[in-house]
Amino acid sequence: MDYLPIFADLKRRPCLVVGGGNSAWRKTRMLLKAGADVGVIASKLNTDFEEAIAAGQVRHIGEEFTPSDLDGIFLAIAATPYKALNALVYQSANQRQVLVNVVDDTQRCSFIVPSIIDRSPIIVAISSSGKAPVLARLLRQKLEAILLQHLGKMATLAGGFRGYLATKLPTFSSRRAFWEQAFNGRFADLIAVGRHSEAQQALEQQLQNQNHTPPTGQVALIGAGPGDAGLLTLRGLQLMQQADVVLYDYLVSDEVMALVRRDAELVCVGKKAGFHSVPQEQTNRLIVEYAQQGKRVVRLKGGDPFVFGRGAEELEVLVEAGIDFQVVPGITAAAGATAYAGIPLTHRDYAQTAMFITGHLKPDGQQLDWSTLARGNQTLVIYMGLMKSSHIQQQLLQHGRAPDTPIAIIERGTQATQKVLTGQLDQLADLAQHAASPSLIVVGEVVKLSHKLAWFTTKEQLLPQPEAVVKLA
Structure with missing residues (x-):
């Protein structure tokens, strides 16, 4: 391991940035987001710096760097186009045992800044130890698509409940089981749709029913789109990855089905001419039964479930059964x-x-x-x-x-x-x-x-009409 991944508390700590261009500003913006007390040294400042200084967010210390500027500094960043100046900042920081990062010069870094996924207070950092930063950014993009946007709110509410939970469930194992159920159950679903007060109540209800009531199932009606897995919505993918059971139609492509959680139970309830078809009444019954068993059910339909998909009929049955559900629209055919x-x-x-x-x-x-x-x-x-x-x-x-x-x-x-x-x-x-x-x-x-x-299929691939069918004018 080339670097020890740590998360530093920079709130109100003095940090120095040497450089006033775009690269320096990007690092400064991260420091400000972490609550640091930032000073900048540069002879020329871009517009972002000028506005931040005018607003009192950043202090302009001076135009020329001297080693003594690092006295009392917790962390320093050098981001100038001058190699000699960057080297001087690095050497001076090392002599004072100040953490220092020289942008795009791994050899002159006592710390490096990773690619970050911010779901505060959940933070994910990805680093290639400076060897392949583009690859690290690509990995970040993939993880961004998977990690729920509401993770931060979920963590915040959970953090506020931890102390109370510790008084009710004294053992670590019991608390761990509680949170595993919460983060994969009704609490998480309510957070996802912005019903935060109800989510708080769900935690309290879960605690009250910890040893008395079986878990309550939920249903997600998801539009799988017309076939290309790239057209599946992010929310749909996230719920498919959490499902215990997936009831799907013939119109859902194999590429989309490959994205379902691997250990989920798959049930085909499609209707197609020439194939065994599941009556709609049986589909309705299966959805209700799986949910009543406490499972997280995904009803996956090709296209959009509300466009010739009979999705509303299935939801009406869930309403009658008192089962919670949510709808994730899809791109209709x-x-x-x-x-x-x-x-x-x-x-x-x-x-x-x-x-x-x-x-x-x-x-x-x-x-x-x-x-x-x-x-x-x-x-x-x-x-x-x-x-x-x-x-x-x-x-x-x-x-x-x-x-x-x-x-x-x-x-x-x-x-x-x-x-x-x-x-x-x-x-x-x-x-x-x-x-x-x-x-x-x-x-x-x-x-x-x-x-x-035509762009997806070339003009040569765009099929001409069969000669037996088309009569040319």
């Missing part, structure tokens, strides 16, 4: 798949409105307002429309949509296997024969832009 196919949903020249419908109609035969759906200058996006493509084509043509209206069928949108078929409205039914579920149908003039704006 209409937004994700069209963006990856280079098709804007609206465009000032082609479409001023966009409408989403499902081709999977209710069995009671309730009819859509086809005259509205067939209007020009709008984009029509149809979910689950392949099986009804002939009926959709017929109705749109019958209600006035032009036969040569551009259309696209986007299969497995946003995924590596994405396929885009383009044609015109009077070819929709034939074109659908060359696509497989899950696919999205897009009708409207905006489809004209797909070849120009």
Whole structure:
């Protein structure tokens, strides 16, 4: 180990920065955030320094550095473009046994500043011992995406409860078990959604019920997005990593499923033509049963759970059962798949409105307002429309949509296997024969832009219409 990682208390301690440029300011800003009493020596100061000095946040000691400026200093930083001056600061600090850091010169550092993830009072520091600072920053970026933003508030509330808890649970093992349950239970969930007073009450309730009541389960209804795992929301990923059980649909991609906590129980409750389908009533029952067992349940749906996902129906069942839940929206297929196919949903020249419908109609035969759906200058996006493509084509043509209206069928949108078929409205039914579920149908003039704006799939990969289907004008 090249360096001992320590966290220094700098509150009101005198610290010196030599240099007045951007690099010096970045270090000064960190010192100020830690509560240090900062003085700066520089002949030229950037705007940030000037404003901080004017506000009384930083003291301008002088323009020329002398070794005696380090007398009584706790920590020093040299950040000038002059190697000889930086070396003098380093040597003078060493002689006085003052901690010193020379920016971008590891050989002249008695301490180094790591990449920091700040969830105060939770602080995570990452260092490569000066050997690969870019790699350390990349690691920080990955950890930033994993560590919850509300960790600091959670730690603060927990810290205020520790003393009281010690009077009620005298053994370390019992307190450890208490906090493990709290940080993975209702207390953590309430903090995550900003319900801090209720979170405090949850700690007290957990303590009262420590030996009497089994833990209460919670449900998270999460939109998994259209397929590309990179489009999953940060909040969704965090909850998936905490889940005890995940109930998922066929539309959730393998890439997204790979991000679920490895030891979580996986239950497929999807519905897909030609496959075994789980009735909605059974799905509702399973969600309730798992939650009543005290488990952290994730209900994972492709796209967004409130856009043709029946998510609201499942939540209604949870309300009736008195089970806590939260909703994490996802990028719906209409937004994700069209963006990856280079098709804007609206465009000032082609479409001023966009409408989403499902081709999977209710069995009671309730009819859509086809005259509205067939209007020009709008984009029509149809979910689950392949099986009804002939009926959709017929109705749109019958209600006035032009036969040569551009259309696209986007299969497995946003995924590596994405396929885009383009044609015109009077070819929709034939074109659908060359696509497989899950696919999205897009009708409207905006489809004209797909070849120009395609970025995820190159123009050569953008599939031409099958010769047997498309009649060239």
